[in-house]
Amino acid sequence: MSALLVALGAAIGAPLRFLADKHLVGRLLRGSQQPLPWGTFAVNVAGSFVLGLMTGVADQTWTLLIGVGFCGAFTTYSTFAAETTALAGSGLRIKALLNVILNLGIGLFAALAGAAIAT
Numbered sequence: 001m002s003a004l005l006v007a008l009g010a011a012i013g014a015p016l017r018f019l020a021d022k023h024l025v026g027r028l029l030r031g032s033q034q035p036l037p038w039g040t041f042a043v044n045v046a047g048s049f050v051l052g053l054m055t056g057v058a059d060q061t062w063t064l065l066i067g068v069g070f071c072g073a074f075t076t077y078s079t080f081a082a083e084t085t086a087l088a089g090s091g092l093r094i095k096a097l098l099n100v101i102l103n104l105g106i107g108l109f110a111a112l113a114g115a116a117i118a119t
Helices: 002-028 038-054 061-075 077-091 093-118
Strands: none
Touching: 002 038, 002 061, 038 061, 038 077, 038 093, 077 093
């Protein structure tokens, strides 16, 4: 049952991440060359906030469904790492560093804010 809950959450989180990224880049940024990978940043911060909210939930069913499944599939550390590596590899080291600072700093703040709301 646990694996099914995680899979169900992931089945919602992964497509939602894809759609959120494409919407942000395609519509809001009009497909222009973006200075930083804002789509990845947005889903990671939003997912960190939701995971922070989940710290106040003791029910294992919701933790598996939302915390592990949804947030695990919605957020993307691997894409963050690949995009940061690509920025640095293109000689954009300052942008790569800024991407790391923003993702980790604001992501942590979002998780703390979610946890504060949950308590």
